[in-house]
Amino acid sequence: MCLWVGPMPAEVDRVGPTRCGYVALVGRPNVGKSTLLNALLGTKLSIVTPKPHTTRQRTLGVLSRPGLQIVFVDTPGLHEVSGRTLNRLMNDTARQAIHDADVVLVMLDAQAVRDADEVVLEAAMASGRVVVIGVNKVDRIRPRERLLPLMAGLAERWPQARAIVPFSALRADNLQQLIAAVEPHLPEGPPLFPEHMITDRDLAHRVAEAIREKLMMQLRDELPYGIAVSAETLQRDEGGRWQVGAVIWVEHERHKGMVIGKGGQLLKTVGTQARHDLVRLLGGAVHLELWVKVRSEWSSDERALRDLGYSGDSA
Ligand SMILES: Nc1nc2c(ncn2[C@@H]2O[C@H](COP(=O)(O)OP(=O)(O)OP(=O)(O)O)[C@@H](O)[C@H]2O)c(=O)[nH]1
Ligand SMILES: [Mg+2]
Structure with a gap:
């Protein structure tokens, strides 16, 4: 002890x-x-x-x-x-x-x-x-x-x-x-991962998570728990700029407006804050586009959870 x-x-x-x-x-x-x-x-x-x-x-x-x-x-x-x-x-x-x-x-x-x-x-x-x-x-x-x-x-x-x-x-x-x-x-033995590897999570996941973090910070009450983010596009254009497109999934039509905010202000703030983090994560200029879509009750739907990458951790 x-x-x-x-x-x-x-x-x-x-x-x-x-x-x-x-x-x-x-x-x-x-x-x-x-x-x-x-x-x-x-x-x-x-x-x-x-x-x-x-x-x-x-x-x-x-x-x-x-x-x-x-x-x-x-x-x-x-x-x-x-x-x-x-x-x-x-x-x-x-x-x-x-x-x-x-x-x-x-x-x-x-x-x-x-x-x-x-x-x-x-x-x-x-x-x-x-x-x-x-x-x-x-x-x-x-x-x-x-x-x-x-x-x-x-x-x-x-x-x-x-x-x-x-x-x-x-x-x-x-x-x-x-x-x-x-x-x-810890057991004696050789390293399990290459020395340069620091995480198992890929860039698309980290991009989606960075956006979800900003959403959680901006939104109040229950809504953050009914939100998922998936990065749909993540590529560098010819000028070396990252083109990032992500979907914010909500569970009900009425939640869309809450995420977008009055005059689109909330989504704009989320985008600005997330882009700031993504520049650091991706190491270059970033163009970020966000869409808000409804997938009804996704957090209770096995298929939707699988599609959004939320199953398999514990397999
Ligand atoms: N003052 C203080 N705050 C901390 C410390 N560590 C974490 N926090 C704060 O505690 C809050 C929760 O931190 P997280 O790291 O998200 O906690 P978590 O255990 O991963 O939470 P879940 O993922 O929700 O289970 C954040 O506001 C952190 O800034 C600490 O050492 N000191
Ligand atoms: Mg945590």
């Missing part, structure tokens, strides 16, 4: 065998799993919003260092399943990631540990995998000593956890300690 509160130690030179394995990032919605994935890889692989249920699919982040490859698996937040088939698929994806992992990193929010966290911890412990508990958002806890009762309580409640590590994904604070906590539990 390793309990640690303090400044980040310097990166230590590795000695010993080559290790490679999967670390599943799991937790209830909104604890900061995707923020952590991005911080660990130093680039934006998964979208992040202040709203729960942002991540819908598994995304790999491959961290390669001399003698070490850690494949971090970002997952949807585990939650009580509502009527939507999409929600069931999201939970299946997270549970499958636990099953497939060498180490399960259960993430908590230092500001509030709830019953929903217990459910995740129970599932992780029951899996028989090595479990490390990560206490995120410690930048919100001042003074730092206020963390101690939480850490001690977790250590007492979950003695099976191999380590309990406080950190801040947002500030990239204490991430080295997190890596050090999981590394010894």
